[in-house]
Amino acid sequence: MKVVHLSKTPLACSPGRMSFYLNQIGISSSHFFEQDYPGELQGKMTMGSFHFNSTKESIELLESHLAKADIIHVHNHISASLVALVNKVFSGNKIIFHAHSPLREGPLFTDVSLVMDLEFTDYYVVAQYQPRHYQEYTPICNIVPGIDGFNDEPSASSDVFKIIYSPAHSRAGGRWNPKGSSALNVSLQYCVSQKLAELKSPPKTNEAQLLAYRNQCDITIDEIITGSYHQISLEGLSAGNIVVNNADFFSIEMLKLAAKTDENPPFYHMNESNCSNRLEQLVMMSEQEVTERKQKSREYFTKYLNPERLAGLLAEKYERK
Amino acid sequence: MKVAIKKAKKLVKNPKLFFQDSNILKRKGTNSSEPLDSEPRVIGHLDTVEEIKFDIKNKGIRNKSFSTLFLVSKNIKSLSKAPIFGDMLKNKNNFIGFREKTLFALRVSDEVYSFQASYENLVHNKNWHSGLLGDFKNVILAGGYIKYAEFFRTANVNVRIIAILTEKNEMVAAQSYQFIDHFICHKSHNDCQFKKDLTFFSNTKSLLQAIEQRVTQAGSKPYDYLVPVVGSITYLPEIDELNSENIDMVISLTTLDKNIINKANNFSEYVDLISKNINYLLLKESWMQRYASYVTKQDMSSLIKVALQDGARVKIL
Numbered sequence: 343m344k345v346v347h348l349s350k351t352p353l354a355c356s357p358g359r360m361s362f363y364l365n366q367i368g369i370s371s372s373h374f375f376e377q378d379y380p381g382e383l384q385g386k387m388t389m390g391s392f393h394f395n396s397t398k399e400s401i402e403l404l405e406s407h408l409a410k411a412d413i414i415h416v417h418n419h420i421s422a423s424l425v426a427l428v429n430k431v432f433s434g435n436k437i438i439f440h441a442h443s444p445l446r447e448g449p450l451f452t453d454v455s456l457v458m459d460l461e462f463t464d465y466y467v468v469a470q471y472q473p474r475h476y477q478e479y480t481p482i483c484n485i486v487p488g489i490d491g492f493n494d495e496p497s498a499s500s501d502v503f504k505i506i507y508s509p510a511h512s513r514a515g516g517r518w519n520p521k522g523s524s525a526l527n528v529s530l531q532y533c534v535s536q537k538l539a540e541l542k543s544p545p546k547t548n549e550a551q552l553l554a555y556r557n558q559c560d561i562t563i564d565e566i567i568t569g570s571y572h573q574i575s576l577e578g579l580s581a582g583n584i585v586v587n588n589a590d591f592f593s594i595e596m597l598k599l600a601a602k603t604d605e606n607p608p609f610y611h612m613n614e615s616n617c618s619n620r621l622e623q624l625v626m627m628s629e630q631e632v633t634e635r636k637q638k639s640r641e642y643f644t645k646y647l648n649p650e651r652l653a654g655l656l657a658e659k660y661e662r663k
Numbered sequence: 664m665k666v667a668i669k670k671a672k673k674l675v676k677n678p679k680l681f682f683q684d685s686n687i688l689k690r691k692g693t694n695s696s697e698p699l700d701s702e703p704r705v706i707g708h709l710d711t712v713e714e715i716k717f718d719i720k721n722k723g724i725r726n727k728s729f730s731t732l733f734l735v736s737k738n739i740k741s742l743s744k745a746p747i748f749g750d751m752l753k754n755k756n757n758f759i760g761f762r763e764k765t766l767f768a769l770r771v772s773d774e775v776y777s778f779q780a781s782y783e784n785l786v787h788n789k790n791w792h793s794g795l796l797g798d799f800k801n802v803i804l805a806g807g808y809i810k811y812a813e814f815f816r817t818a819n820v821n822v823r824i825i826a827i828l829t830e831k832n833e834m835v836a837a838q839s840y841q842f843i844d845h846f847i848c849h850k851s852h853n854d855c856q857f858k859k860d861l862t863f864f865s866n867t868k869s870l871l872q873a874i875e876q877r878v879t880q881a882g883s884k885p886y887d888y889l890v891p892v893v894g895s896i897t898y899l900p901e902i903d904e905l906n907s908e909n910i911d912m913v914i915s916l917t918t919l920d921k922n923i924i925n926k927a928n929n930f931s932e933y934v935d936l937i938s939k940n941i942n943y944l945l946l947k948e949s950w951m952q953r954y955a956s957y958v959t960k961q962d963m964s965s966l967i968k969v970a971l972q973d974g975a976r977v978k979i980l
Binding site: 422445446447448449451452454456457473474475476477478479480481515516517518569590591592595596598599602603604613615 | 778779782783785786792793797813816817818819820907908909921922923924925927928929930931933934968971972974976977978979
């Protein structure tokens with residue numbers, strides 16, 4: 343089986359990771375993206391992905407992969423010229439549309455599988471909040487890397503606990519895009535000023551290094567306002583952090599559905615009304631309790647979300663007629 | 664002589680309109696609909712002759728929670744003659760939603776239109792996905808303009824799309840239903856299959872009432888509490904907390920099958936399964952009004968699906 347993943351942007355490394363781990367389990371896969379992030383994130387959100395930038399060499403490379411592929415896996419929206427290239431060269435029988443973004447807000451606004459001139463055979467959706475917008479599509483869990491041997495046993499920092507919170511640029515407005523919370527910021531500032539916690543906001547770096555930084559911390563904060571979890575929560579579990587979010591029932595159930603487990607992920611919930619209490623409870627926990635919770639996160643990840651297992655689940659879905 | 668008296672009365676009663684209609688001040692432009700653009704109620708154009716050209720001028724909208732955009736044909740020479748819109752302008756009850764700074768018209772060219780073909784342009788058009796369009800709570804599409812439902816629905820999370828089908832109009836395709844929030848249908852279309860909030864009218868008066876009702880419901884509510892939609896609960900100790908926590912929907916399940924993750928392939932199938940085990944369901948009053956037809960039919964699965972699609976914040980007990 344040969345799979346080519348296509349996306350306009352790196353999409354926070356999601357397709358790149360999928361492609362990488364498919365290769366790890368023996369399925370030939372490659373990922374091409376059309377335009378990289380500008381500025382600091384340029385070149386940092388890929389995992390062996392190829393940048394298709396309409397140079398002669400990259401076109402030839404893409405064409406040769408497309409011609410050999412059995413499956414095309416399209417993530418979000420790709421340009422009309424890339425669509426035309428696929429239609430010209432691809433001779434396989436499976437074209438997958440995979441939705442990563444919400445409806446009624448940017449970047450997609452509408453179901454773009456109906457906009458692109460491709461004959462899709464399968465429809466996937468990221469298993470966070472997105473299944474509410476694409477209710478018939480197959481939920482797929484994002485794949486994030488496991489941690490290397492340098493940090494086998496998560497344990498609490500001996501001094502103050504380290505919180506890593508680095509909200510990426512998010513679109514303003516909308517129901518699912520916003521990420522910032524002033525209530526949370528105030529609570530965090532309070533904890534830091536009272537020396538109850540240390541706040542880490544590492545500079546923009548490649549995704550592997552960011553994960554390594556995360557591994558040095560105790561608590562990962564995703565976002566607490568929409569009711570969903572994001573890729574960062576999964577990275578937090580992988581890094582053996584206590585993961586903070588406000589994931590609601592359906593977000594969690596879709597995660598379980600996609601990862602084929604009936605066990606709830608060990609998220610630590612807080613919302614805008616209770617975040618100052620919940621945060622204080624968290625940073626005042628004993629070292630032992632924090633260590634236990636960190637290990638629970640790592641255990642859950644290793645058991646259900648480890649990349650080879652999720653890549654295997656994805657491969658199973660590829661094989662469905 | 665009679666004309667002079669009439670005009671004198673007009674000058675006294677409505678000086679603005681007098682001068683506007685007066686030949687002395689009439690513009691010399693060749694485009695006879697140009698004066699309409701300067702009308703305070705006209706806020707922009709939707710021009711689909713070549714590609715979608717969509718502009719919305721910078722006008723002050725008051726009472727945004729009741730604000731409404733109404734599509735009228737570019738061929739209309741006078742707003743007071745525009746079908747349905749002209750009647751709304753009369754505003755005998757001085758309804759807040761029909762006042763000058765709340766109800767606006769968008770002038771549309773009646774050309775062939777394809778949302779899919781215009782998509783690439785639209786995504787780069789800030790007038791469409793940001794800006795003034797986002798300030799309108801309601802967009803009213805009558806008859807042939809229902810085809811723009813996707814155009815308006817997908818641009819904004821909070822907008823309400825109100826579709827109106829008169830006796831003359833043909834029924835629209837069911838594919839457009841997903842982009843419509845409220846459907847007001849002439850009673851002759853009694854086979855309409857729209858599910859969320861469907862209401863019928865027989866004359867202009869009942870049509871205007873139905874519009875007014877929906878605009879009122881969509882406007883801000885001073886008190887908006889969780890009310891039971893199905894099942895019975897006598898007392899819920901955490902109800903005050905839930906009401907203040909910004910939760911739109913509360914579902915209590917009798918059981919949750921651990922094996923459900925193997926039985927459901929997607930979100931829709933999942934909701935179908937859990938809907939069989941609902942103990943009770945609470946919905947904020949304003950939300951319940953949006954899905955009146957589902958509530959009447961007690962179709963909980965569809966209700967949950969559409970509420971979550973529309974962004975309801977949910978808690979499961």
